[in-house]
Amino acid sequence: MSNDNARHAAADPGGALSDPTGHESALRAPVDAEGAVPRVLVLGATGYLGGRLAPRLLNAGYRVRVLVRSPERLASLPWAGEVEVETGDASDVEALVRAMDGVDTAYFLVHSMSGGKGFASKDREIAQAVAVAAARAEVRRIIYLGGLFPHDAELSDHLASRKEVGEILLGSGVPTLVLRAGVVIGSGSASFEMVRHLTEVLPYMPAPRWVRNFIQPIAVRDVLHYLLAAARVSPEVSRALDIGGPDVLRYGQMMNGYAVVAGLPQRRIAALPVFTPRLASHWVGLVTPIPRQIAGPLVESLQNDCVMHDHDVDEMMPRPAGGLTPYREAVRLAMGRIAFDRVETSWVDAPVQSAPSEPLPSDPDWAGHLVFTDTRSRATVASRAALWSVIQGIGGANGWYSPPLLWAIRGWMDRVVGGVGLQRGRRSRSAARVGDVIDFWRVEASEPEQLLRLRAEMRVPGQAWLELGIAEGDDGLEYRQRAVFFPRGLSGRLYWLAVLPFHGLIFAGMSRRIVDLAEADAGAAQ
Incomplete structure (x- = not known):
């Protein structure tokens, strides 16, 4: 009342x-x-x-x-x-x-x-x-x-x-x-x-x-x-x-x-x-x-x-x-x-202008919305330009740089539950702009030679993002990749647990293949 x-x-x-x-x-x-x-x-x-x-x-x-x-x-x-x-x-x-x-x-x-x-x-x-x-x-x-x-x-x-x-x-x-x-x-x-x-x-x-x-x-x-x-x-x-x-x-x-x-x-x-x-x-x-x-x-x-x-x-x-x-x-x-x-x-950080209801760095580690992540990184001798060229070309006809069958199955599953599946492809094979569709993802951020962030538009019990980036490592450039999932309710948590075994095949293979392609392109250019 x-x-x-x-x-x-x-x-x-x-x-x-x-x-x-x-x-x-x-x-x-x-x-x-x-x-x-x-x-x-x-x-x-x-x-x-x-x-x-x-x-x-x-x-x-x-x-x-x-x-x-x-x-x-x-x-x-x-x-x-x-x-x-x-x-x-x-x-x-x-x-x-x-x-x-x-x-x-x-x-x-x-x-x-x-x-x-x-x-x-x-x-x-x-x-x-x-x-x-x-x-x-x-x-x-x-x-x-x-x-x-x-x-x-x-x-x-x-x-x-x-x-x-x-x-x-x-x-x-x-x-x-x-x-x-x-x-x-x-x-x-x-x-x-x-x-x-x-x-x-x-x-x-x-x-x-x-x-x-x-x-x-x-x-x-x-x-x-x-x-x-x-x-x-x-x-x-x-x-x-x-x-x-x-x-x-x-x-x-x-x-x-x-x-x-x-x-x-x-x-x-x-x-x-x-x-x-x-x-x-x-x-x-x-x-x-x-x-x-x-x-x-x-x-x-x-x-x-x-x-x-x-x-x-x-x-x-x-x-x-x-x-x-x-x-x-x-x-x-x-x-x-x-x-x-x-x-x-x-x-990581809370801005001075944050609302009082938002988390602060001093809050306990059990505070805030539950977040699942899968993080990968690989050192590379490829140039930023070569690495970025491979990153922004992901999806569509270029594929996802990991077993195509697994992505095809995931796309089919999304179609079965009323999602968009992998049928949308992408507008350009070589450029990814904010707002562009890439299969069942949408480009949320694109910072040339630094970051590509994709927001999932497939049917999942929560919200998901895939981030592909380039950063300075200890011994040169690093390719950095992160999948982020905000689960919704118990079904979201169970979904993450169900797909977890496939992450080793999909995300590990993706990070390895992106670096290999960039280094091969860099070598061919020389």
Whole structure:
């Protein structure tokens, strides 16, 4: 059921370098009469939310300092050179006091759940250290992101720890805002990744009774809005505030909402009373890449409804421009634009202007859309021109430089299921331009003597690309070849496994034949 479906948030094309909510005055750093800009400290800057908040604080005009144990972890983040870096542990009071010197607001975005057992005691230790250090350093405000929880039920270890940390900070004597959020929807959020992978893998899901519990998910962009706005709340306010998105859903509805956005059939979900939290966490660990030490506490936290108990936050802070993001829109943003260029930003680098729902280099390796690849490379003595001539001539009458029978079978299979097969050929035997058709592929990128990228137009349960390129290797030129597949649901994963044995014949033979032909052509030219 929806509390505010009329409010619909648009996509965030600007990300970090434009105001992510549109509420410029409500989020900009306040400047005092002498022109001084507030300094904020972010604890957990290499984590999921901290890594997304820091560049938005910079964009809002704040001076940002981070405390990290390993400064080298910041190296891959595009904003690393714009922040002050202090080295130390968040449980070390003296390190915290040094980091908090001259700080107006401290963001507490540390959570030790990924460390496995004992996370509650570790988080308690950190919270106590932060409380002491903030009081000694005369920090004006602490902002902490906790979890939504029912007030009349026994809490899981995870939610009990979040509650305890909030209480410690509120008792520090330093004005504190505890923002309590439920499931955060964004690529890299552990709760969202659990929804993503369970839905992608399982067309039928035997599940615990908690799939019928109510949850109020919130888009990561809205969480970041509230975190930014919290720094502008009146300094005398010290309390907890619930935050959530406009939709209240059962967990099973969240899974099927993801399925709709992902273009998957509705999942059949059977609530079974015999599924204990421990058994359910093993089940999640088996069918998703999320580590069991994270999946376990998350599953236990789903035993109760997690919805907002009040909307007092609306009296303290403005809502995002355009309203809170509906669940399915948040999922769409979290999935990103499923296209080849997102492969690179998912796994290698994320631009400063990325939307907050996109992956960052600091995200865990199990975050983001599942990607299968087959990568080949071969050193060659052929010239770039000779190699490029062979590459851009692939397909059509020239063939695919690997066993023709296998390609003929694949083309026939595509025709049987209503695809285009290999009948289209290609317009030119010697040139490949963007938009050209090459059998059941289409040219997506063509950079002379560098790269040819083909997007598959055959019928497959997912999206596929074939990339043929030329690069400088250690001992001269290298031919580089990569097949990329984004599977859709369980059928996509099974399809990749089914064709995997043929890759050795097709792709290995292709890379070898392309290099051989280029070298032969180069030799003939001499």
